[in-house]
Amino acid sequence: MLSFIARRVLAALGTLVLSSVLVFLAVQALPGDVATQVLGKDATPDAVAALREKLRLDQPAWERYADWIGGALHGDFGLSLVSGKAVGSEVAMYLGNSALIALVTVLFAVTGSIVLGILAGLYRDRWPDHLISTVGLVGMSVPEFVVATVLVLCFSVALPWFPAVVLYGPEASVGQLMPAVWLPALALAIVMAAYIVRMARTSVIDVMASEYVTTARLKGLSTWRVVTRHALPSALLPTLHVIALNVAWLAGGVAVVENVFNYPGIGKLMLASVQNRDLPVIQAIALISAVVYVVCNLAADLGAMALNPKLRTRGRTR
Amino acid sequence: MPDIHHPGRRSVLAAAAAGSASLGASWLLTGCTGASAAPALPRGAQQGTPDRGGTLRIARPPASEAETLDPASALSAYEYLGALYNRLVRIGANGELAPDLAESWEPDSKARTWTFRLRKGVAFHDGHALTSADAAYTLRHILDKATASPQAAVLAPLVDPAKLRTPDAHTLVVPLKTPNAEFPSLLTHYNCYVIPDGSARGIGRTGIGTGPFKLESFAPAGPGRITAFTDHWAGRPVLDAIDFYSVADMSARSNALLAGQVDLLSQTNLDFATARVVAASDRATIARVENAQWYVLPMLTTEKPFTDVRVRQAMKLAYDPEHVVKVALQGAGTPGWDNPVPPSDPAHLAAHPKHDPEQARHLLKKAGHEGLTVDLYTSSYDPVFTPMALAYQDSARRAGIRVRVKTAAADSYYTQIWMKKPLMATYWYTGRPVDQLFTQVFRGGSSYNETAWSDKAFDALLDRARQETDDERRRELYGEAQTFVVEKGGAMTPMFADRLVGISRKVRGYAEHGFEFDYLGIGLKGA
Numbered sequence: 001m002l003s004f005i006a007r008r009v010l011a012a013l014g015t016l017v018l019s020s021v022l023v024f025l026a027v028q029a030l031p032g033d034v035a036t037q038v039l040g041k042d043a044t045p046d047a048v049a050a051l052r053e054k055l056r057l058d059q060p061a062w063e064r065y066a067d068w069i070g071g072a073l074h075g076d077f078g079l080s081l082v083s084g085k086a087v088g089s090e091v092a093m094y095l096g097n098s099a100l101i102a103l104v105t106v107l108f109a110v111t112g113s114i115v116l117g118i119l120a121g122l123y124r125d126r127w128p129d130h131l132i133s134t135v136g137l138v139g140m141s142v143p144e145f146v147v148a149t150v151l152v153l154c155f156s157v158a159l160p161w162f163p164a165v166v167l168y169g170p171e172a173s174v175g176q177l178m179p180a181v182w183l184p185a186l187a188l189a190i191v192m193a194a195y196i197v198r199m200a201r202t203s204v205i206d207v208m209a210s211e212y213v214t215t216a217r218l219k220g221l222s223t224w225r226v227v228t229r230h231a232l233p234s235a236l237l238p239t240l241h242v243i244a245l246n247v248a249w250l251a252g253g254v255a256v257v258e259n260v261f262n263y264p265g266i267g268k269l270m271l272a273s274v275q276n277r278d279l280p281v282i283q284a285i286a287l288i289s290a291v292v293y294v295v296c297n298l299a300a301d302l303g304a305m306a307l308n309p310k311l312r313t314r315g316r317t318r
Numbered sequence: 319m320p321d322i323h324h325p326g327r328r329s330v331l332a333a334a335a336a337g338s339a340s341l342g343a344s345w346l347l348t349g350c351t352g353a354s355a356a357p358a359l360p361r362g363a364q365q366g367t368p369d370r371g372g373t374l375r376i377a378r379p380p381a382s383e384a385e386t387l388d389p390a391s392a393l394s395a396y397e398y399l400g401a402l403y404n405r406l407v408r409i410g411a412n413g414e415l416a417p418d419l420a421e422s423w424e425p426d427s428k429a430r431t432w433t434f435r436l437r438k439g440v441a442f443h444d445g446h447a448l449t450s451a452d453a454a455y456t457l458r459h460i461l462d463k464a465t466a467s468p469q470a471a472v473l474a475p476l477v478d479p480a481k482l483r484t485p486d487a488h489t490l491v492v493p494l495k496t497p498n499a500e501f502p503s504l505l506t507h508y509n510c511y512v513i514p515d516g517s518a519r520g521i522g523r524t525g526i527g528t529g530p531f532k533l534e535s536f537a538p539a540g541p542g543r544i545t546a547f548t549d550h551w552a553g554r555p556v557l558d559a560i561d562f563y564s565v566a567d568m569s570a571r572s573n574a575l576l577a578g579q580v581d582l583l584s585q586t587n588l589d590f591a592t593a594r595v596v597a598a599s600d601r602a603t604i605a606r607v608e609n610a611q612w613y614v615l616p617m618l619t620t621e622k623p624f625t626d627v628r629v630r631q632a633m634k635l636a637y638d639p640e641h642v643v644k645v646a647l648q649g650a651g652t653p654g655w656d657n658p659v660p661p662s663d664p665a666h667l668a669a670h671p672k673h674d675p676e677q678a679r680h681l682l683k684k685a686g687h688e689g690l691t692v693d694l695y696t697s698s699y700d701p702v703f704t705p706m707a708l709a710y711q712d713s714a715r716r717a718g719i720r721v722r723v724k725t726a727a728a729d730s731y732y733t734q735i736w737m738k739k740p741l742m743a744t745y746w747y748t749g750r751p752v753d754q755l756f757t758q759v760f761r762g763g764s765s766y767n768e769t770a771w772s773d774k775a776f777d778a779l780l781d782r783a784r785q786e787t788d789d790e791r792r793r794e795l796y797g798e799a800q801t802f803v804v805e806k807g808g809a810m811t812p813m814f815a816d817r818l819v820g821i822s823r824k825v826r827g828y829a830e831h832g833f834e835f836d837y838l839g840i841g842l843k844g845a
Contacts, residue, residue, distance in 0.1 A: 083383035164577035169540030
C-alpha cells in the first residue's frame with residue numbers, strides 16, 4: 001500500500017512539473033507584446049526596450065523558467081507588472097475571497113446532489129427519478145453564466161433579495177462579501193450538482209442490484225438500514241472522483257461566474273491579468289490552479305483507496 | 319488605444335465580450351427585419367430639476383490596476399477628472415470653445431503668442447489660490463518626458479516649456495514655435511486639467527484640483543468617493559457626494575443598474591438589446607448623447623489594394639451610409655458620408671458625394687480590381703462593430719465588392735488588429751476640436767494616423783489653416799480639408815452614433831457632450 005501511495009504522489013509531482021513548464025510556455029505565447037500592453041500604446045521605444053530588459057525578455061527562456069520556479073518554491077512569485085505589488089500576497093487575497101464561494105458551493109452541491117442522487121437511484125424510473133434526472137440534465141447543459149444571469153434577474157432585479165454585483169474591492173471583509181456569496185455559489189452548485197447527481201444515482205442503482213444487498217434484504221433489514229449501512233458506502237466510492245474533479249473545476253468555473261457578479265475573486269484577477277498581460281500574476285494563478293487540480297485528484301485516489309478494500313490490498317499482492 | 323479615443327484603453331473582459339456578442343446577435347436578427355423592430359428608446363434624459371444633496375453612485379470600467387488621478391497620465395481614472403479638476407478652456411454645448419479657468423484668451427496678430435487671463439478667486443481643494451504659476455506648471459508637467467503624457471506629442475511641437483511666461487499672478491503667456499490660431503482648442507483635452515504647482519509626485523493620489531468635488535478616497539481599479547467642494551468658484555454642486563465603483567464586465571454593470579445598486583453607467587455604450595431591457599425597467603432608463611461615437615472603417619493606405627486612391631474611392635462610393643445607420647444603429651445616429659468631422663462641429667461641411675455603386679464598379683475596373691474581395695476585421699470590443707461590418711458588406715455587394723467579415727479576439731484587438739490589418743472597424747469619441755482631429759488622425763506620421771495616410775498637400779493645407787487668423791477664412795480651409803479627406807483619404811466614416819447611457823430614473827440634470835460631463839448640475843430626484 002505504501003508503494004502505491006508513493007507512486008501516486010510521485011506521479012502527482014511529475015504532473016506539477018510538467019504543468020509548470022506548460023504554463024510558462026503558454027504564457028510566453030500570449031498574443032500581444034507584454035511591454036506595449038503594460039506601458040500603453042503611447043510608450044516610447046526606449047521605455048519598451050527598458051521594460052523588456054527589466055522583464056529579462058532578452059534572456060533565454062529556460063533561464064527565466066528556472067528563476068521563476070525557484071522563486072515559486074519559496075512562495076515568491078515576483079511583483080505584478082501592473083500594480084507593482086507582490087504577486088503572492090495579492091493572489092492570496094483574491095484566492096481567499098474565492099474560497100468563500102467555493103466553500104459554500106461545495107456544501108450546497110455535495111450534500112444536495114448526493115441526497116438527490118440517492119433518491120433518484122432508489123426511485124428508479126418513477127416520477128422522483130424523472131424529475132431529478134431531467135432537472136439535472138438541464139443544469140448540466142446550460143452554461144454557468146446563463147444560470148448566473150437568470151439567478152440575477154430573479155433574485156436581484158425582480159425580487160431584490162440579493163445584490164446583483166459586488167461593489168467592494170478585493171479588500172472587502174467576509175461580512176461585506178457574505179450577502180453576495182449566495183447567488184454565485186448557487187449558480188455554480190446547480191451546474192456542478194448535475195454530474196454528481198447522475199453519478200450517485202448510477203452507483204446506487206448498481207449497488208442496490210448487487211448480491212450483498214439482496215442478501216441484506218433477505219435477512220429482513222429495513223430498506224433505510226440497507227441503504228445507509230450497506231449500499232451508501234459502496235455507492236459513494238465512484239462519486240468521490242466526480243466530486244474531486246468538480247472541486248477542481250470550480251477554479252475555472254468560478255472565473256466566469258465571478259465576472260457576472262463582479263466578485264473580487266481569483267477568477268476576476270485572472271481575467272484582468274490576461275487582459276493586462278500581467279505575466280507574473282497569470283503564471284502564479286495557473287500554477288496554483290494546477291496544484292489544486294493535482295491535489296484534488298490525489299485526494300480522490302487516496303480516499304477511494306481508503307474506502308475500497310480491493311484497491312487497498314492490490315499494492316501488497318504485487 | 320489611449321488618448322482621445324477613450325474607451326479604447328478600457329478593459330473589456332473576454333467573458334463580457336462573449337456575453338455582449340450573444341446579445342448582439344439576437345438584436346441583429348430583429349434589426350434585419352426592418353424599421354418596424356426599431357426600439358422605443360427614450361430620446362433624452364429625464365426632465366425636471368434635481369433636489370439638492372444626495373449621493374450619486376456611478377459604475378465605471380476600471381482602466382487598470384495602475385490607474386492614477388494624474389490627469390496628464392495615459393492611465394488616468396478618467397471619470398474622476400472632470401469632477402476634481404478644471405482646464406483653462408473647455409468645449410461648450412455648441413462645439414465652440416468656452417471659458418473654464420481662463421476667462422479670456424487672445425493671440426498676437428500672427429497667432430504666435432497666446433495670452434490667457436485666469437479667473438480670480440479660484441481656490442484649490444487644499445485652500446491655496448490658483449495662480450498662473452499653476453497653469454504654467456501644468457503645461458510643463460504634460461511636456462515632461464517622465465510623465466509620458468499622450469498629449470505631449472500634440473503640444474511638444476508647439477510649446478517650449480522653458481519659454482512660458484507668467485507676467486502676473488493671473489496671466490499666462492504661451493509663445494509658440496509655429497503660429498497656430500487653434501492652439502487653445504488643444505488645451506480642451508482631458509490630459510490638460512490644471513494641477514497645483516509642484517504637485518507632480520503626489521497628484522496621482524491626492525487629486526487636488528479646483529473642481530466641484532474633492533477627493534475623499536480612491537483605489538486604483540476599486541471603489542472611491544468624492545464630496546462636494548463648497549468653495550468651488552462656480553458655486554457648490556447639486557450633489558453632496560459621488561461614489562465610484564469599478565465594474566469591469568458590461569453586463570454586470572447593467573445588472574447593477576437594474577438592481578438599483580448604482581445610478582449611472584459611465585463609459586458604456588449599451589447595445590440595443592440591453593438598452594431596451596434597461597429602458598423597460600422601473601428603476602432605470604436610457605439617456606442619449608447625440609452623435610457621441612464616431613465609427614470608422616479605416617483602410618491602410620500602405621497596404622494593397624488600398625494604396626490605389628481609386629480603390630479607396632470605390633470602397634466609399636460602393637456603400638450607402640444611410641443603410642448602415644438603419645441596420646447597424648437601428649436609426650440611432652447620423653450618416654457620416656466619410657467625413658470625420660461630426661455634424662455638431664461648427665466647422666462641419668455638409669456637402670458630400672452621392673452613393674454610386676455604378677461609379678464604384680467603374681473605378682475598380684479602371685484600377686484593375688474588378689470583383690474585388692477584401693477581409694474586414696471586427697470584434698466584440700464594441701457592440702456596433704460587427705453589425706456595422708455586416709451592413710457594409712451587404713451594401714457594398716451592389717458594386718461587386720465581396721467583403722469577408724472576420725471576427726478577432728476583443729482583448730488584443732487594439733494591439734493586434736488596429737493599424738495592422740488593411741481593413742477593420744473602430745471608433746472614437748467625437749467632441750475634439752477640428753484641428754486636433756485632423757492633426758492627430760489624418761496628418762502624415764502622427765501617432766494615431768490609423769490609415770497611415772500621408773499626403774503633403776493635405777498637411778500643407780492644415781498648416782495654412784492653423785496659421786490663418788481670419789476665422790471665416792480658417793473655417794473655409796478646414797472645409798477644404800474635409801473634402802480632401804473624403805476624396806483621397808483612407809478612412810471610411812459610415813456614421814456617427816448616439817451613445818446610449820444607462821441611468822437611474824431618479825437622475826436629473828444629466829448632461830454630457832463629447833468629453834464634457836456636467837458634474838455641477840447633475841443630481842437626484844427625491845435625494
